[in-house]
Amino acid sequence: MPDSHAAPDIAELIRAVAGGEAGALRHLYEVQGARLFGIALAILRDRDAAADALHDAVLKVSSRAGQFDAARGEGAAWLGAIARNAALDLARARGRETPSDDPALGDTAVAPEALERLAAAQQHGRLHECLAALEDRNREGIVLAFVHGLSHAQIAARLEMPLGTVKAWIRRGLMRLKGCLA
Template sequence: MTTREDVENMILRVGLGDRAAFSALYDATSAKLFGVCLRILNDRAEAEDALQDAFVRIWQKADSYAVNGYSPMTWLITLTRNLAIDKLRARKGGNVDIDEVHDLKDTGPTPEAAAVAASEKSRLDGCLNELPSDRADAVRGAYIEGYSYDELAARFDVPLNTMRTWLRRSLIKLKDCLS
């Protein structure tokens, strides 16, 4: 089973230009990252393109991983998720841009890591549950489905500015609870 340390080592070696490590990293993480692309884009061909872009970027940016402070899967998932969302927005004719990346924890963790991940999950769930349910759903929708402010406003049937205010206040409350 691939551990968090394994993935971290692979990324560090990829940062040094190690192609064998890159191949191993792909084999170990592409299924999860393809899952990210599929969920957000909901289209196989586009998801494959997004996954390709993600790994090209991983190859190019792995040398910055060591100093960016992320856990390995968080970095990979954030990078992939952001690229997939950019593709989604481009398809919808919205604004697009690309850049930084980071996010999650899931790999094949050690029991200890799994326990930590589980407690982080329950903490996040607990804090989301303290928000009004529609606001919590908005945060989840933004993360999991890649919804933009426009889409969130339409889905929750509120004006755009109201949605912005909601979400920002929700984020501040959420952070307060998480910290």
Template sequence: MPDLAVAPGASTGFLFPSTPRSAMKRSMDQPVSEPSAARQELVRLLTQVASGDREALRSVYERTSAKLFGICLRVTGSEDDAADVLQDVYLTVWRNAARFDAGRASPITWLALIARSRAIDLLRRRKSVAEPIEAALDIPDENPDALQLASAGEDRDRLQHCLGTLDERGATLIRAAFLDGMSYPQLASREGVPLPTMKSWIRRSLQRLKGCLEA
């Protein structure tokens, strides 16, 4: 990988320093969470990015690229694809930082959802061109309710409370699928169950979680 990675699109106007892929892959097993001080710093930086601060975007990249690369790699299964998606993630952050609401989601959760969504977009585009529509079943479910859990109307405390109402397996699967970027086939393999069973487990857990959030 070159020492510098070019951010796609001229609108950002600078080069992102790249993080070694070995370090990025090691980060995959770390939880999607951040200490309070680090969270507040990311909130501050994203506010600056929303105002057009390129150096703030660089700082966000340096603090989060390893974790987000891990999410992209889990979904795409390819280091090259993950690196390409990662650049798209930060271009999305540059364009949409003003939409981040610290009262509704932590910074790393918001960024993780963008990374997962962009990686899934890449797979769906390729599936639509190269394979029959049935193949799309193997791509992680981009259920709108799931993707919006942390960013479309519920604050962090309420989300954590509702996750706590799920059984341990359900909460673990929701976090793995929608925050850590693991696909349904990966989760089915990890748990040693058929893919339809895994989809059913996650669907039921999402229904219970949604019911709690809407109560």
């Protein structure tokens, strides 16, 4: 297990979970849980549903940790994808409910600063820096697709842009992100 005073290596923690190391899953949750909850919350806009999605994601990490391949990407990205997919699965199961923003119904709006808080909570501020360096259209497309879980067609409709243009923006943005993070 890594030194608790040093920044933990996420890939190493995932390998420890895969190896059945005692406490590894708990440590991974302590290190990444807030970020993963933020991803689910950004998609679902409901704290209870986000907590359910996080629970599902942690169970998937526990059972699929052996499938993680550090050569294919960073551990934090792998975990984020699992949390995102768990939230999207839950959203589909709920029929894509849309909060009314009426506090009397228990619905609350997602604060515009939610993405900023999520980025600030990440231990890898590099992603935030690289996203900020992207052109607005590339960044917006990536955030709508990967944080909010919208399809390319939904993004095109929301931005009132042709589908091919939106796909190109997202692809170029992802290529620039990859180059920046490398």
